[in-house]
Amino acid sequence: MTYCMILHNTGKERLLEAVVFIFLFCFVFADTLYAGQTPDNTAAAGKQENVKGQAGQQQNDFDGFDSGGDFDDFDEFDSGTESRSGSVYDPLSGYNRFMTKVNDRIYFWVLKPAASGYAAVTPGFVRKSVNRFFKNLGYPVRFVNNVLQLKFRRAGVETARFLVNSTVGLAGLGDPADRWMDLEAYPEDFGQTLGVYGIGGGGHLVLPLLGPSNFRDSLARIPDLFLDPLYYLEPSEAAIGLRVFDRVNSTSLHLGEYESLKKDAVDWYIFLKNAYENRRKKKIEE
Amino acid sequence: MKKIAASVLLIILFSSAAAFAAKDAVEVRTLLKEKIDNVLEVLEKENLSDREKRGKIEEIVDPVFDYELMAKLALGPRNWPRLSPDQKEIFSKRFIKRVKASYFDKISMYSGDSDAGFEYGAPKTSGDKVHLPVTVRAAGDKIEMIYKFYRSGRQWKIYDVEVGGVSIIQSYRSQFNQVMADGTVEDLLEDLKTADNFQ
Numbered sequence: 424m425t426y427c428m429i430l431h432n433t434g435k436e437r438l439l440e441a442v443v444f445i446f447l448f449c450f451v452f453a454d455t456l457y458a459g460q461t462p463d464n465t466a467a468a469g470k471q472e473n474v475k476g477q478a479g480q481q482q483n484d485f486d487g488f489d490s491g492g493d494f495d496d497f498d499e500f501d502s503g504t505e506s507r508s509g510s511v512y513d514p515l516s517g518y519n520r521f522m523t524k525v526n527d528r529i530y531f532w533v534l535k536p537a538a539s540g541y542a543a544v545t546p547g548f549v550r551k552s553v554n555r556f557f558k559n560l561g562y563p564v565r566f567v568n569n570v571l572q573l574k575f576r577r578a579g580v581e582t583a584r585f586l587v588n589s590t591v592g593l594a595g596l597g598d599p600a601d602r603w604m605d606l607e608a609y610p611e612d613f614g615q616t617l618g619v620y621g622i623g624g625g626g627h628l629v630l631p632l633l634g635p636s637n638f639r640d641s642l643a644r645i646p647d648l649f650l651d652p653l654y655y656l657e658p659s660e661a662a663i664g665l666r667v668f669d670r671v672n673s674t675s676l677h678l679g680e681y682e683s684l685k686k687d688a689v690d691w692y693i694f695l696k697n698a699y700e701n702r703r704k705k706k707i708e709e
Numbered sequence: 710m711k712k713i714a715a716s717v718l719l720i721i722l723f724s725s726a727a728a729f730a731a732k733d734a735v736e737v738r739t740l741l742k743e744k745i746d747n748v749l750e751v752l753e754k755e756n757l758s759d760r761e762k763r764g765k766i767e768e769i770v771d772p773v774f775d776y777e778l779m780a781k782l783a784l785g786p787r788n789w790p791r792l793s794p795d796q797k798e799i800f801s802k803r804f805i806k807r808v809k810a811s812y813f814d815k816i817s818m819y820s821g822d823s824d825a826g827f828e829y830g831a832p833k834t835s836g837d838k839v840h841l842p843v844t845v846r847a848a849g850d851k852i853e854m855i856y857k858f859y860r861s862g863r864q865w866k867i868y869d870v871e872v873g874g875v876s877i878i879q880s881y882r883s884q885f886n887q888v889m890a891d892g893t894v895e896d897l898l899e900d901l902k903t904a905d906n907f908q
Contacts, residue, residue, distance in 0.1 A: 493778060493781060493782070494781075494782070494785075494786035494789075496859075497778075497782050497859075497868060500782060500785070500869075500876065500878050500879045500882055511883075607851075679818075680818075683814055683815065683818070686811075686814070687807065687811040687814075688884065689881070689884040689885065689888060689900050689901060690884040690887050690888060690900075693883050693884045693887045694880060694883075694884055696883075697875070697879065697880050697883040697884075698875045698880060701874050701875050701876070701879070701880075702873055702874045702875060704874065705873070705874025706874070
């Protein structure tokens with residue numbers, strides 16, 4: 424799912440074509456997205472009165488809350504990616520917000536309907552097997568990056584997993600290594616490897632179709648791409664097809680999660696950005 | 710002689726501190742395990758409606774969550790003082806409602822998943838806080854959570870939950886910071902009420 428769906432074309436012209444396509448696609452969307460977007464200050468102002476009215480009736484039993492002492496006891500939330508002075512470095516926030524909306528539309532208009540339809544006609548165990556098959560193909564990326572991070576035991580476990588699952592597990596459709604031998608996968612990618620050697624994320628960057636990322640992790644996708652077996656598949660149309668299939672299949676296993684998270688968010692873009700950066704930070708520390 | 714006495718004293722001090730920490734960790738672990746087991750039991754009852762389940766789950770978890778502290782921490786030390794006492798109350802009410810709804814929403818995703826398993830990791834203790842890692846395995850996925858407890862009087866209360874490296878408090882704080890940077894307290898209260906910008 425996390426693989427780049429576009430960059431893997433063999434010819435340079437095809438890469439160019441894809442980039443041009445994406446930009447065209449975005450501009451087409453730009454109209455529809457910004458059309459419905461006028462600042463809705465009047466509604467908010469109207470509600471203000473309402474809020475004040477309600478508040479007047481309440482007793483002020485929250486006065487004692489103002490001591491400030493609590494914040495000194497729980498100061499851990501300022502020390503994370505969210506620095507004291509502000510938030511994640513985000514020079515492209517305008518573009519990022521826009522691309523988050525584009526991706527959101529793609530999810531609701533294309534990905535979700537496709538995944539729901541597919542889920543309706545495909546039993547769960549088949550979809551889980553397909554998911555394991557694609558996960559097994561990620562072995563070279565995980566192996567190389569574990570080695571680059573000098574995590575030799577994990578690289579060994581990954582190799583054992585690959586050998587067992589590709590044979591006993593029928594080309595990776597099953598995961599006997601985890602189920603019977605307690606060998607867990609250790610996902611690592613080149614972005615994490617760079618992070619381990621002290622390279623920061625740079626600015627936050629939302630990629631078309633692929634979602635939240637940052638400068639470091641976006642560039643790091645390129646070396647990982649060369650370790651992806653699908654990259655070497657000919658014709659490249661077949662590889663694209665398989666990537667799309669992988670994406671639809673994995674989405675079908677997580678239907679409803681995107682919606683559920685989005686419902687909780689006050690600012691969806693900030694939520695995604697913060698979640699991505701913190702999750703990456705944690706994975707790099709592991 | 711003095712040296713030996715001093716080192717003995719030090720050892721006793723350290724070991725008793727360690728013993729206290731260990732005792733705290735065990736207490737917290739027992740408490741959380743009991744709560745999670747009770748919640749799972751409710752979720753597995755097939756003769757209850759979603760609303761009844763929710764009521765029962767709230768009865769179980771409400772005493773261990775310090776919702777009001779969570780609301781305050783989520784808004785953060787910079788923005789909390791900017792609210793009037795009335796606004797603080799409205800903010801807390803709406804925030805708590807939202808967090809509870811979200812919690813129930815997430816937890817009901819696991820109902821019907823009979824092989825969902827919970828593993829309790831080694832707790833980290835520092836002062837009056839205990840952070841307890843819990844790994845949830847459901848539907849072939851592994852979700853790493855950390856329940857963060859602090860000592861509140863004679864009880865242990867949860868002030869934050871981390872899911873896959875993402876702290877709920879920090880996540881909300883970054884969003885509230887953005888809202889407060891772009892707008893007013895009224896915008897914040899309004900967003901908290903109607904942020905279902907949903908398709």
